Amino acid sequence: MAERERRLTPPYGGVFVARTRVMTAEDMQRATKRMAHEIIERNHGLDEVVLVGLQTGGIRLAAQLAEALRLIEGYEVPVGCLDVAFYRDDIGLRPVLPEAVTDIPGDLDSRVVVLVDDVLFTGRTIRAALDALTDYGRAKAVQLAVMVDRGHRELPIRPDFVGKNLPTRRDEAVDVTPDGVDLGEMIK
Amino acid sequence: MTRVVANPRHGDLRNLLSVADLGPDVASGINRVLTLTDSFVEVSERAIPKVPALKGRTVVSLFFEDSTRTRLSFETAAKRLSADTMNFSVGTSSVKKGESLRDTIETIEAMGVDAIVVRHASAGVPLQIAQWANSAVINAGDGWHEHPTQALLDCYTIRQNLGDLAGRQIAIVGDIRHSRVARSNVAAFSALGAEVTLVAPPTLLPPSLEGWPVKVSHDLDSVLANTDVCYLLRMQRERMTEALIPSLREYTATYGLTERRADLLPGHALVMHPGPMNRGVEIAANVADRPNAVVIDQVRNGVAVRMAVLFLLLGSGIEWGGEIDA
Numbered sequence: 001m002a003e004r005e006r007r008l009t010p011p012y013g014g015v016f017v018a019r020t021r022v023m024t025a026e027d028m029q030r031a032t033k034r035m036a037h038e039i040i041e042r043n044h045g046l047d048e049v050v051l052v053g054l055q056t057g058g059i060r061l062a063a064q065l066a067e068a069l070r071l072i073e074g075y076e077v078p079v080g081c082l083d084v085a086f087y088r089d090d091i092g093l094r095p096v097l098p099e100a101v102t103d104i105p106g107d108l109d110s111r112v113v114v115l116v117d118d119v120l121f122t123g124r125t126i127r128a129a130l131d132a133l134t135d136y137g138r139a140k141a142v143q144l145a146v147m148v149d150r151g152h153r154e155l156p157i158r159p160d161f162v163g164k165n166l167p168t169r170r171d172e173a174v175d176v177t178p179d180g181v182d183l184g185e186m187i188k
Numbered sequence: 189m190t191r192v193v194a195n196p197r198h199g200d201l202r203n204l205l206s207v208a209d210l211g212p213d214v215a216s217g218i219n220r221v222l223t224l225t226d227s228f229v230e231v232s233e234r235a236i237p238k239v240p241a242l243k244g245r246t247v248v249s250l251f252f253e254d255s256t257r258t259r260l261s262f263e264t265a266a267k268r269l270s271a272d273t274m275n276f277s278v279g280t281s282s283v284k285k286g287e288s289l290r291d292t293i294e295t296i297e298a299m300g301v302d303a304i305v306v307r308h309a310s311a312g313v314p315l316q317i318a319q320w321a322n323s324a325v326i327n328a329g330d331g332w333h334e335h336p337t338q339a340l341l342d343c344y345t346i347r348q349n350l351g352d353l354a355g356r357q358i359a360i361v362g363d364i365r366h367s368r369v370a371r372s373n374v375a376a377f378s379a380l381g382a383e384v385t386l387v388a389p390p391t392l393l394p395p396s397l398e399g400w401p402v403k404v405s406h407d408l409d410s411v412l413a414n415t416d417v418c419y420l421l422r423m424q425r426e427r428m429t430e431a432l433i434p435s436l437r438e439y440t441a442t443y444g445l446t447e448r449r450a451d452l453l454p455g456h457a458l459v460m461h462p463g464p465m466n467r468g469v470e471i472a473a474n475v476a477d478r479p480n481a482v483v484i485d486q487v488r489n490g491v492a493v494r495m496a497v498l499f500l501l502l503g504s505g506i507e508w509g510g511e512i513d514a
Binding site: 083085086087091092095096097098100101102103131132135136137 | 224226227229230231234235236238239240241242269499503504
């Protein structure tokens with residue numbers, strides 16, 4: 001699970017112990033390239049596309065997707081970052097603090113926003129991100145790209161571009177690093 | 189100081205009564221607020237400068253002393269966090285009919301509030317209220333004692349313009365004796381490693397400066413050349429009737445930041461003032477309009493800093509002394 005995601009599930013913290021490597025760094029590169037192609041195909045080019053990475057796990061993936069898009073189309077898409085701390089529905093239930101300042105490039109009106117995160121789990125972060133985006137303008141469409149979809153959705157949210165579908169148990173943890181994706185447990 | 193029982197809702201920080209409340213390590217507590225403030229500055233710059241973080245919470249401002257900017261600033265901050273706000277101004281309340289402070293607090297609490305923002309002419313009133321109340325208490329100025337959110341917004345404004353405060357030379361000029369702003373700022377500035385010099389006539393200094401991490405000067409001209417921040421305090425006209433200074437004109441001649449004196453400051457130096465300014469008394473009218481006078485920045489940052497304080501007290505659920513854990 002992403003650094004952030006991992007702290008959001010009880011017991012809020014602990015140490016991640018990896019059990020299986022499910023994606024290597026090369027697997028992630030290939031998945032990123034494929035997702036880049038899918039984004040171009042779906043949007044008939046990149047004219048209206050803006051990538052928005054979610055703090056903290058989505059930031060690196062958003063940058064890698066932008067680089068892959070540049071290599072394919074020779075065009076640099078705007079990349080922003082979004083911290084959803086103030087929009088979470090569990091404020092008051094667990095510690096919440098933003099990791100970084102939100103930075104949305106330009107006006108989102110009539111742009112296609114591709115939200116980027118590393119792991120899609122309950123969908124609550126994406127719900128908060130959708131709320132946050134509406135405060136920046138009326139995007140023409142919002143799409144979702146994630147490296148790992150681990151299931152266990154609690155809201156009607158689904159990704160548009162997925163690196164890997166990974167069946168998990170609820171109590172397992174997924175860790176995404178530059179070296180690869182690991183499945184394991186959080187040990188308190 | 190009697191420490192109030194731990195916050196039943198979340199972490200350590202239940203109230204903000206003084207700069208010292210920001211934690212066993214004041215500097216890291218201040219830095220935490222300032223870092224969070226960056227996020228709220230971004231929120232304030234948006235087309236829709238509002239986040240739902242404190243939806244359903246109620247913040248009441250309880251001002252026993254006149255204030256425009258602090259009250260409006262807190263109110264704006266609460267509204268930008270989607271909290272509900274209530275206003276209690278003494279002039280139109282039952283305090284006029286003789287209600288005691290304790291009854292007033294109990295009445296307000298019974299309506300179900302989450303935070304009480306207090307200003308009072310007597311030092312210690314916010315602490316007293318904190319001991320009675322279950323809600324978070326924020327000191328918005330008590331007598332000559334403290335005004336912690338002012339210190340936080342001043343630190344933020346300095347950091348925004350000059351970077352880190354460590355090693356900076358800050359001169360606080362004017363009526364130190366009667367100033368809660370000076371007390372909070374001396375604590376905050378020195379915690380962050382700045383060197384503070386108090387510049388005032390002896391009658392406007394506190395009777396004892398023992399334990400204050402400051403230098404003292406009675407000669408503003410000699411201090412200015414080596415100053416990064418010239419922080420002016422409001423010269424309250426009523427001090428003249430107490431015979432602490434001979435006349436406002438003489439005060440301006442010796443301690444006012446006139447154009448000639450402002451020219452002595454290094455090019456990068458900031459001129460700050462907590463407001464409201466008496467142009468022509470502690471600060472010359474056109475010095476206040478120079479680009480290095482950041483008084484308006486202070487007001488603007490005040491809203492974001494107070495959003496950060498309200499969010500930390502009511503929403504974040506973090507342990508004040510502990511690590512940032514989310």
